[in-house]
Amino acid sequence: MVAITIKDVAALAGVSVATASRVLSGNPATSPDSRARVVAAVTELDYRPNAQARALRSTRSDSIGLLVSDVRNPFFADLAHTVEQAALAAGYVTLLGNANERKEQQDRYLDTLISRRVDGIIVAPLGDGSGSIRSLITREIPTVFVDRTVDGLDIPSVTTDSEAGIRQAVEHLAAAGHTRIGYISGPQATSTGRDRFAAFTRAIAGTGLSQDPELVYFGDYQAASGSAGVHALLQLRRPPTALLAADSLMAVGAIAILHKLGRRIGADIALIAFDDIEWFALLNPALSVISHSVEEMGRIAVDMLLQVIDGAKPESVVLPSELIVRASSSTPTSPASGPSLRTN
Template structure:
């Protein structure tokens, strides 16, 4: 039997009951007779009936769908977030609409409009910045929203973020303990909250370990790989080049690794590279790459939990998850 095309009306007719009764047994309403339940249930299987979610949504003004707007699922961090969010949504019987903004404000705006028109029950969003008004429109529409990974100033929206400070602190502590005093930094865009926070954490950590901040050791990228390549090239070309480089996300770290190798330098012996995000691949480099880890899966799960609580009318507190430094350096520990 078709499945599509068969409506609850067909089920009712087949079962010899009214439309309302069919609907009630389908929704598990208590006021149904055993007889009605049996006949409707049988009709459903015989006809291969599948309720039309669109019709139900229209009636209930509840779609049981969430929008998930990330930068780019090809970034392993967001892939983890997306996977966890999708699984959490599935567990709560929600479907997930996926949008990639590609670090691009126009695409972000486009998806916000789309999610609004789709009447999703809420959206989990890694904001690209303010956008051109769509973000405001989203908030003003009273659509439940949770920010993930990043926040945007001026928006009173619950968020799930990560506190980069402990991880960066530990990383600097570890590097200085190992004798590094010239530590290069590839910062993220300062228009993005994580870019700013990590930069600040880096700047703050240095003096605490007896290192003066040297502006020539700080470069700025855009969280994309190519900018990591360029930034690392610049750092490595300096006469007094750093002995360690810390990159503010995994893509720029990847770029830095490429630039390092391209220059004929070897990790571990010639230079140390510390990446952001515990991407599995980094653990299997030879030698393995130390990282500042955040639990991307927890971030995604938590964002959906928060979102669903907002959907239920609650006003959850924002969540800040920790970061930790995972030292994989092969140098003998002091």
């Protein structure tokens, strides 16, 4: 690693280090002559300023951190993509971290991002306000929560209002004749897990369907727990005729095991997933989903973070969700269709 510093540039251009620095940072107090010579020297030497040193002195790093809970979740992959593009347009690089739905990894990454003195952090938080999350507040590091929030922390956020979408889904299933709807919930350690579960409970109560607590399975937002949830729910003495999965990965797990068990989605059992993933529409039957806009969420999050960095205190934003009906839930089912198969 051969290191070329601003000293080399200054020497080649025949100016002082200070002047070279000024030219490089666009300071107007430079003559056209020295500007030209510095620029020439820079290209000749293929000089790249050392971002560490620059950040050290100027206390800005022109970078933001994005901490998602699982990169492999298409929702967060899309989010990462839009955040990264929006940040790039504003002149920031995005350092992406992956908490893997685990609190200790979240803390580790937060520590790292804090150490690297990023100018701001966008995080889909996990757990309560303990651990490194608290440091964000005490250090007054510009932070925006995305998709999820943490109770009791006064941090601007952009989230989805699950209520409308989930109510529509439940009403849609009820209208099709379903009375027992199984719910594969997200973890209660996340705000979305709690919100969506609460919305489901309210919707069920509102439509007068079965409130049997056995119809709820608590998963962890990862594929395997979707499979486990289906397995558990179908083993009930009176199994559900419709399923609602609280995120896309658990829906994937659910679909996989339903295939294996030979249950035909949309015929034997209805299925609706939270999160609209491009290829859910390609499944046969196409999957009904509760959709919310990732692009908007990412864009707004970056926007809000820039405001926070500038010292403002933006209002939190709540985006709408809405049901998109496709074939996986469109076939009306008579409440007691077929024998109630037991699985094992």
